[in-house]
Amino acid sequence: MGFDKNNQDYNVLVSGGSIAGLTLTYWLHHYGFNVTLIERNDGLRLGGQNIDVKGPGWEVMQKMDLEKKLKAAHTTEKGIRFVKKDNTIAGEFPANNALSMTQEIEILRGDFVEILFEKVKDKAAFRFNTHITALQNDHTGTEVTFNNNQKEKFDLVLIAEGIGSSTRNLVFGSTVKFKYTGIYSSYFTMKKAATDNHWARWHNAVGAVVFLIRPDNHSTTRACIFFRSPERGYEKLSVGEQKDLLITKIKNVGWEADRIVDAIRESDDLYVERVSQVKMPTFYNERVAVVGDAAYCVTPLAGKGTDLAIAGAYILAGELAKNSNYTEAFQNYQDLVKPYATSVQKLPPGVPRLAYPSSKMGVVVLNGFFSLASSKFAKFLTNLFGGSKSKTKSDFQLPTY
Ligand SMILES: Cc1cc2nc3c(=O)[nH]c(=O)nc-3n(C[C@H](O)[C@H](O)[C@H](O)COP(=O)(O)OP(=O)(O)OC[C@H]3O[C@@H](n4cnc5c(N)ncnc54)[C@H](O)[C@@H]3O)c2cc1C
Structure with missing residues (x-):
């Protein structure tokens, strides 16, 4: 198999059944790829608090016709x-x-994951309790070994396993950097x-x-x-x-x-x-690419992780559909997403130190700031807590495919 693809014969393995993986699955299926999604957990992981869906991520949700459902889950x-x-x-x-x-x-992260799953559940083969233990690339594809020791060949492997991704570590080793x-x-x-x-x-x-x-x-x-x-x-x-x-x-x-x-x-x-933030020099290696928190976790302090995961998944699928060469598709995906992720990863001055005082006095001072900020120091606090509504970080043009 080469990449002169007839999408239906093109087998893509997505690893990780959360926001990035499910969005990616939707768009890959939309472009005609044959998708298998594996999730390490025995079901969807539904924990967590609210997550931010806005900017490009929200645009993608609108394209997926999920606007009403997501708003209803407020x-x-x-x-x-x-x-x-x-x-x-x-x-x-x-x-x-x-x-x-x-x-x-x-919207709660778990509600969001469930809504995405509902949208894609008949668009891919889902396997829970499954993860990759080894991969071997050659010119015909990537041979994947799963935790049950079964081997299977795929044309591409796309990793959406979140910050602690073990498959990313298998493929990219010490090039993956974390900024705690x-x-x-x-x-x-x-x-x-x-x-x-x-x-x-x-x-x-x-x-x-x-x-x-x-x-x-x-x-x-x-x-x-x-x-x-x-x-x-x-x-x-x-x-x-x-x-x-x-x-x-x-x-x-x-x-x-x-x-x-x-x-x-x-x-x-x-x-x-x-x-921790995740920083990778490249988002792909041969037939394997990484998306979402696994590739460029920005942390909840930056308030844009979900947005980036969704936009990244949409772009990765779009580039794979657009290009007849997967290396070109991966490179374009990286060129589009990396500058945006890097800009979002720049935390405002004082974060996190000022927001997490250790002493009693520090707590009193911070509470004083909060009460003043309600009226006066708006700008300062916008920066301190990630400026989730600031303009510069949402200046990202989502490509159309
Ligand atoms: C349980 C949970 C709770 C969270 N709560 C919050 C929160 O309250 N606030 C917040 O801002 N962010 C939270 N996050 C992180 C948030 O979901 C992400 O920052 C963001 O939405 C990007 O999503 P993602 O799909 O890239 O990664 P994640 O949402 O982290 O999802 C990764 C998925 O991959 C699966 N996985 C991991 N390793 C493997 C493997 N080796 N093989 C197969 N599957 C694997 C995981 O089980 C998970 O389903 C949470 C993540 C999880 C997993």
């Missing part, structure tokens, strides 16, 4: 409040405020409490711990705990060990920590990840 969040230990409000930013992290489209921001994030679902409402609540606790509690549309509450730490590989611990770690970190920091400790113990969707 989490009901009205805006964000920065709250002190007694839950009094230090600063408040409603959804329509340029500083608010609450967007017009607020000094923060770990953890996400889980918990029971709704009397203090939860339609506002997201951000609380800076001592010990460089940040709680972000957000409403959802499932009668539960989505919790996120960020904490500063040297890089320790916590993302590789077992779930039980991660629970113990988090409980130890937060049990004495006050605010609603007691309730959150209980929720961590009960949780069944805990997800712990280091907040």
Whole structure:
């Protein structure tokens, strides 16, 4: 098989069944490719809080005719409040405020993944509990060995496995660089409490711990705990060990920590990840290309990871459809996406250090900023928290295929 393709005879393996992988599957199928999607987990991974879909990512969703469904899954969040230990409000930013992290489209990551899956479930062969253990390229294709030791040949392998991608590491080895921001994030679902409402609540606790509690549309509450730490590989611990770690970190920091400790113990969707950017000199090697967080994770601090994953998937599929040579297609994809990803990866000055004070005084100062910022220091805070609504970062022209 060469790349003088009749798309229907062209077998593409997509690895990773989340936002990048499912979007990619939709567009590859749309152009006539034969797609197999593998996912390491035993089902879709539906954990996490809200994710940002805007800019080019939103344009792609419109092209996929998903606008209505995504809007209907709105989490009901009205805006964000920065709250002190007694839950009094230090600063408040409603959804329509340029500083608010609450967007017009607020959707849970899990709802989003389910909506995408619904759209593509009959457009590819899906295999769960499956991952790649080895790959071998030759002029006829890529021979893939799966975790069940079965071997199979594909024309192309596209990796959409998120930040911790093991197949990317197999193929690209030490060329993959990570820029650790000094923060770990953890996400889980918990029971709704009397203090939860339609506002997201951000609380800076001592010990460089940040709680972000957000409403959802499932009668539960989505919790996120960020904490500063040297890089320790916590993302590789077992779930039980991660629970113990988090409980130890937060049990004495006050605010609603007691309730959150209980929720961590009960949780069944805990997800712990280091907040790191991924930087790859090239997004492809022979017949293998990388897309989404696996290739250019920007971190939630930059607020554009999902947008980039969607746009990247759309462009990768579009270039493969447009070019009769896969190397050219991969190169064009890289030329289009890399500059955008690199610009988004430039975090504003002060992030993350200023936003995660470790001392009591630092927390007081930060809360002071929040209350002033509600009226005066808007620009400063826009920069501090990633400027998710800033103009420069959304200046990206999505190609038409
Ligand atoms: C459980 C979970 C919760 C998250 N919560 C948030 C959140 O609350 N806020 C936020 O901003 N971002 C969150 N993220 C990250 C966010 O989804 C991404 O930043 C972004 O949407 C880009 O998506 P992606 O498809 O590139 O990667 P991801 O969404 O990370 O998806 C990667 C997928 O690949 C699968 N996978 C991993 N390794 C392999 C392998 N070797 N073989 C096959 N499949 C593999 C994973 O199980 C996962 O389904 C979360 C990710 C996950 C997995």
